[in-house]
Amino acid sequence: MTTEREPGSPVSMRDRMLELQPNIEGKGGVAEVGGPLSPIRAYLSQRGSGRVGDKTFAVVVLVCACSIFAIVLFILTILVFRSRLSLLQFGWRFFTRQAWNPVSGNFGALPFIYGTLATSLLALVIAVPLALGVAIFLTELCPRVLRAPISFLTELLAAIPSVVYGLWGIFVLVPLIRDVVGPFLVKTFGWTGLFVGPNFGVGILTASIILSIMILPIISSLTRDIMQAVPNSQREGVLALGATKWEMIRIGVLRNSRIGIVGAVMLGLGRALGETMAVTMVIGNQPAIAKSLFAPGYTLASVIANEFSEATGDLYLSALIEIGLALFLVTIVVNAIARLMVWAVTRGAPARVG
Amino acid sequence: MNIQPKPARFNAARRAATNYFVSGLSILATLVVLAPLAAILFYLIYKGASSLNLAFFTQVPAPVGETGGGMANSIIGSGIILLLASLMGVPIGIAAGVYLAEFGRSSLLGNAVRFTADVLNGVPSIVMGIAVYSLVVVEQKHFSALAGGIALAIMMVPTITRTTEEMLATVPLAVREAALGLGVPKWRTTLSVSLRTASPGIITGCMLAFARVAGETAPLLFTAFGNQFWSFKLNEPIAALPLQIYVYAISPYDEWHRLAWAGSLVLIVLIMVSVTLVRIYASRGVLKGGS
Numbered sequence: 001m002t003t004e005r006e007p008g009s010p011v012s013m014r015d016r017m018l019e020l021q022p023n024i025e026g027k028g029g030v031a032e033v034g035g036p037l038s039p040i041r042a043y044l045s046q047r048g049s050g051r052v053g054d055k056t057f058a059v060v061v062l063v064c065a066c067s068i069f070a071i072v073l074f075i076l077t078i079l080v081f082r083s084r085l086s087l088l089q090f091g092w093r094f095f096t097r098q099a100w101n102p103v104s105g106n107f108g109a110l111p112f113i114y115g116t117l118a119t120s121l122l123a124l125v126i127a128v129p130l131a132l133g134v135a136i137f138l139t140e141l142c143p144r145v146l147r148a149p150i151s152f153l154t155e156l157l158a159a160i161p162s163v164v165y166g167l168w169g170i171f172v173l174v175p176l177i178r179d180v181v182g183p184f185l186v187k188t189f190g191w192t193g194l195f196v197g198p199n200f201g202v203g204i205l206t207a208s209i210i211l212s213i214m215i216l217p218i219i220s221s222l223t224r225d226i227m228q229a230v231p232n233s234q235r236e237g238v239l240a241l242g243a244t245k246w247e248m249i250r251i252g253v254l255r256n257s258r259i260g261i262v263g264a265v266m267l268g269l270g271r272a273l274g275e276t277m278a279v280t281m282v283i284g285n286q287p288a289i290a291k292s293l294f295a296p297g298y299t300l301a302s303v304i305a306n307e308f309s310e311a312t313g314d315l316y317l318s319a320l321i322e323i324g325l326a327l328f329l330v331t332i333v334v335n336a337i338a339r340l341m342v343w344a345v346t347r348g349a350p351a352r353v354g
Numbered sequence: 355m356n357i358q359p360k361p362a363r364f365n366a367a368r369r370a371a372t373n374y375f376v377s378g379l380s381i382l383a384t385l386v387v388l389a390p391l392a393a394i395l396f397y398l399i400y401k402g403a404s405s406l407n408l409a410f411f412t413q414v415p416a417p418v419g420e421t422g423g424g425m426a427n428s429i430i431g432s433g434i435i436l437l438l439a440s441l442m443g444v445p446i447g448i449a450a451g452v453y454l455a456e457f458g459r460s461s462l463l464g465n466a467v468r469f470t471a472d473v474l475n476g477v478p479s480i481v482m483g484i485a486v487y488s489l490v491v492v493e494q495k496h497f498s499a500l501a502g503g504i505a506l507a508i509m510m511v512p513t514i515t516r517t518t519e520e521m522l523a524t525v526p527l528a529v530r531e532a533a534l535g536l537g538v539p540k541w542r543t544t545l546s547v548s549l550r551t552a553s554p555g556i557i558t559g560c561m562l563a564f565a566r567v568a569g570e571t572a573p574l575l576f577t578a579f580g581n582q583f584w585s586f587k588l589n590e591p592i593a594a595l596p597l598q599i600y601v602y603a604i605s606p607y608d609e610w611h612r613l614a615w616a617g618s619l620v621l622i623v624l625i626m627v628s629v630t631l632v633r634i635y636a637s638r639g640v641l642k643g644g645s
Contacts, residue, residue, distance in 0.1 A: 057541030058457060064449035065458065065467045068515065071508055072470055075477070075485040082488045133383025141377055150384065157391050159629050161569020163596045164618045167603045168394050171401075171611070213390045220387070244373040267476065274478020276572040277596075281604060301480045301572070308484065308576055324484045328477060335476035339469065 075328060083322035085315050094322060100287040102311070107319035109326065111287040115297035118204050119279060120272040122293070123211035128265055130212075131219035138220075139227045140249050151224065158217035166281030169210045174201035174282060177209070182294065197292045200284070205293040207283040211275055215268040222267060226260035226345055227253050263341025270334040274327060276301040300327045402619030405612040410620075415582050415598070421609055425617050427584050431499070431593035434586070435578055436568055438503025443510030444560055448549075450511065451518025451556075456544055459523075468519070471512040482508055483573035491577060499585070499592035502578030506570060510563040517559025521552040554635060561632040565625045571596040595621050 080087070086094065086107065097108020138151055178201030185195045185205075230253050238252035254261070284296020285306055300323050311317045409424045416423025450467065458464025482505045490501040525548050533543040549556065571594075574580075579591040580601060595617055602614035 051539075053542070054540045057544070061449045061453035061457065064446045065453035065463075065515075067446055068450055068467055068470050068474060068511060071511070072474055072477075074489070075481065078485050078488045079481075082492075130383045130387055133380040134387050136376075137380040137384045141380060150388075153388055153391060156626070156629075157387070159565060159569075159625055160391075160394060161571070161596055161618075161621060161625070163569065163571045163599050163603070164394070164398070164622060167599060167614055167618055168397060170603055172393065172397055216387055244369050246373040246376040247369065249376075270476045274476075274480065276478065276480040277600060281600075301478055304480050304484060305572055305575055308487075309579075321484055321488065324481050328481045331476055331478055331481075332473055335473045336469070338476075339472045 072332075076325075079321055079325040079328060083318045083325050085318035086322045087318075089315065090319075094319075095326065098289065102307075102313070102316050105313070105315050107315070109300070109319075109323055111289050112298050112300045112303050112323060113326075114289045115204065115283065116273055116299040116301070118293075118297065119207045119211055119283070119299060120269055122204070122208035123215060123272050124265060124269060126208065126212035127216045127219060127268060131216050131223060131264075131268075132261070134216075134220040135223035135227055136249055136253075138224050140245065140253065151221070154217050154220055156217075157213065158221075162214070162275065162277040163281075165210055165214055165278035169206065169278055169282040173206055173209065177201045177206050193291065194293050197290070197294055199294040200296070202282055202284040202296055203292075203294045204283065204290075204297045207279045207297070207299070208293075210278045210282055211272050214275060214278060215272050218271055219264050219268040222264035222342065223257075223261050226257045226264065226342070229260075229345065230256045257345060259341050260345030263338045263345070266334055266338030266341065270331050270338060273334065274301055274331050276305050280305045300324075398615065398619045398622060401612070401615035403616075405616035406619065410613070410616055414584060415613070416609075418607060418610075423613070425593075425595065425598055425613065425620070427581065428593040428595045428598040428617065429620070431578070431581065431585065432568070432595040434588075434592060435499055435502045435506060435574070435594055436564065438500065438588070439506035439510060439567060440560075440564060441507075442503060443507035443563070444514060446507075447511045447514025447560075447563070448518050448556065450515040451522065452544060452549070454515065454519040455522030456540075456548070468516070471515045474508075475512040475516075478572070479505075479509060479570050480572040480575075483576050486573065487576040494589065496589070497577060497579035497591040498589045499578055500588045502574045502592065502594065503588075505573035505577045506567040509567050509570065509573065510560075513563040513566065514556075514559050517562070518552075518556050521555030521559065522548055524555070525551045557635070558632045561628055565629050565632075568625055568628075569596055569621060571600050575600075 090097065090107065094107065095109050095113060097106075098110045099106040099108045100111060101107070134154060138147060142150060178199055182195070182199040182201070182205075186199075189195055234252040234256055235248055238248045243251065279299055280302035283299060283302055285298055285302060286296040287298045287303070288295065290297070304320055304324055304327075308317075308320050311320055409422055410426075411424060411429070412426050413422070413424035414427045415425065450471070454464050454468055458467065486501050486505040486508070490504060491497055494501070529551060530543055530548055533547040534540065538547075574594050574597050578594050578597065580597040581591045581593040583593075585592045599614050599617045599621065602610040602617065605611070
């Protein structure tokens with residue numbers, strides 16, 4: 001056992017290891033005869049280093065990480081592949097044509113683009129001021145005791161499934177819009193020309209209201225996070241100049257977080273563009289472009305949900321898939337821009353006084 | 355606001371009034387936001403609870419015109435689809451998160467994966483539905499529970515990846531170094547030290563992803579498709595609770611509307627219980643957090 005000694009390794013330690021691991025003895029002994037291999041080294045080499053395990057592990061997690069790329073690429077290629085008929089037949093004009101006639105094989109996406117944009121933008125108009133109000137209340141005004149419960153409740157709104165919003169929309173919101181809100185809007189804002197025509201309760205307005213409720217928690221919770229990221233010294237600085245609380249919020253907080261807030265709004269927009277079930281259930285599903293907000297409409301997502309399973313004919317199917325492709329690309333661009341904006345703010349970029 | 359020392363601009367009363375006005379507006383906004391939540395929950399309980407009975411949990415849907423029937427097959431079907439989705443989505447999501455936190459913290463590839471995950475998170479669920487339809491259902495030539503599971507799994511991955519990464523990033527470096535210093539290989543360190551330490555947060559992330567896909571209808575429309583009868587086979591169309599709610603909600607029958615409310619109540623209770631449990635668990639865990 002004492003034929004050779006590792007420099008710096010005390011004997012007692014090695015002996016103890018051997019005592020603890022009696023099975024080393026045999027192999028160690030063999031090694032000792034042939035060469036200058038210490039029992040510890042023999043033990044370690046017999047036990048194996050983590051090299052193989054580490055390599056495998058690194059490769060496995062790398063593959064899983066890259067699978068996220070693969071998913072996005074796979075969605076893109078499969079959608080392009082399946083929509084090739086319609087892509088070849090209509091080209092770019094697909095997005096400017098108003099016709100949607102499955103019988104004659106005449107397809108254009110303009111009514112759906114209009115419906116999607118109208119509902120999403122109107123939803124933003126309703127949701128953004130409310131979300132900002134909630135975020136300001138939660139970060140700046142709310143008593144500490146209420147902060148957690150209220151933010152929990154607003155986030156519960158995000159946990160309600162789309163289909164439940166749709167169900168509630170059909171049986172509660174639609175009658176409400178038809179009998180109460182609609183007549184009121186006609187009386188007050190009838191001169192704008194946005195509230196003309198028969199009001200059945202289903203239509204762009206109802207869809208926008210449902211959408212605004214659904215995107216509110218996303219915008220408000222992100223805005224809250226962004227506003228909390230504004231350093232307190234900014235607030236103190238503005239307050240020290242004699243500002244009121246609102247002036248402090250406006251100058252110290254909102255101005256510093258505006259890029260992030262725009263990003264949060266765009267994330268909400270991305271969600272609104274792709275929202276399917278609730279909108280399908282209350283928008284009325286008619287491929288028409290009407291100026292009135294009471295008129296029924298159709299969105300990119302809801303036409304897929306409604307007509308995909310009954311689409312007969314390859315051209316019809318590929319036109320619907322092309323709509324899906326357009327939706328995919330648009331939401332990716334919107335989300336990418338939004339993410340970059342939110343990242344720019346929350347990633348410890350120094351706050352600027354603008 | 356240009357604060358100037360001129361008395362004419364320095365109207366304290368007006369500024370105070372603005373301050374109160376805006377504070378009032380923001381409180382009002384909060385109340386307006388909480389109102390729909392209260393309304394939805396009220397209607398769910400008011401309309402749903404009266405329709406809940408034993409038959410709802412034990413029977414399959416009754417044919418049109420007959421009263422009674424339940425959603426037992428949908429509840430089980432949802433369970434099967436969600437189990438499939440979790441089996442596929444959770445390991446991939448956690449592994450990708452491990453890559454981001456342990457290997458690609460500031461590498462180009464890491465940032466690219468992070469960004470792609472965030473973007474994938476925002477892709478509409480209906481697009482997942484038609485993509486999986488195009489790949490799986492068209493190849494198999496029929497709708498299946500498996501296709502539904504794949505669609506939901508894809509939706510779970512980005513959420514789980516990002517939460518896992520964030521949670522692993524909160525594990526102190528010293529803990530890893532301690533393990534490595536004892537001669538534990540890196541893979542073992544990651545699995546039984548880092549992931550273990552961060553597990554409450556990671557479980558939170560998984561449950562949140564689970565709760566999010568549990569209510570998804572759009573990706574199941576063309577993949578799982580729905581089924582009026584019992585089905586336990588993975589390559590056959592299967593019923594799912596959100597799908598069945600959708601079908602019942604847009605139907606013209608009162609009896610079916612009643613079942614839709616009851617189904618929604620059950621669905622939302624399941625989701626909220628899981629989210630709330632996660633909150634409690636996460637706030638008591640080793641690491642607080644979760645997004």
